[in-house]
Amino acid sequence: MMYAVIETGGKQYRVTEGQRIKVEKLAADEGATIDLDKVLMVANGDDIKVGAPYVSGGKVTATIKAHGRGKKVMIIKFRRRKHSRKTQGHRQSYTEIEITGIKA
Numbered sequence: 001m002m003y004a005v006i007e008t009g010g011k012q013y014r015v016t017e018g019q020r021i022k023v024e025k026l027a028a029d030e031g032a033t034i035d036l037d038k039v040l041m042v043a044n045g046d047d048i049k050v051g052a053p054y055v056s057g058g059k060v061t062a063t064i065k066a067h068g069r070g071k072k073v074m075i076i077k078f079r080r081r082k083h084s085r086k087t088q089g090h091r092q093s094y095t096e097i098e099i100t101g102i103k104a
Contacts, residue, residue, distance in 0.1 A: 001045070004102045006060050007038040015060065015099045025093040028064055034097070036060040042104040049104055058104055062097040069093050 003016045009024025028034055039058030042049045049055050069091045077086040 002102055003043055004039055004058070004060055005041040006036050007040055008036055012040065015102070017099055017102055020065065020096060020098045022070075022094040022096050024095070025067065026064065026095045026097075028095075030064050030066060032064050033100070034062055034064060036062060039104075042102065044104070055104060060099060060103070061101040062099050064095060065098050066096045067093070068096065 001016065003014060005012055005014050007013075008026075011024065013021055013023065015021060026034065037054070037059050039055045039060055040051050040053065042055055042058055049058070051058065070093075071091070073090045073092075075088040075090060078084070
């Protein structure tokens with residue numbers, strides 16, 4: 001089984017072909033094909049290539065399936081006995097992608 005470790009949006013993901021993942025928002029339209037060239041590692045069975053920091057010639061292609069926003073996260077700051085409370089909400093934007101190919 002072939003898999004790769006990629007970096008996008010400041011985070012690292014272990015991906016295989018056909019997998020759908022949610023990553024930080026990417027500036028591309030739905031249905032567009034993108035190339036993720038920050039490939040940290042590619043493994044095909046026992047054949048493992050590790051980059052320093054990236055694998056040269058490594059490329060992961062993906063199709064953008066949807067854009068969306070995650071669940072609301074509530075941020076609460078509370079000081080006891082001070083009559084002070086602050087509430088704030090946050091919804092993080094994401095892009096759902098489907099991995100279509102891995103090339104080492």
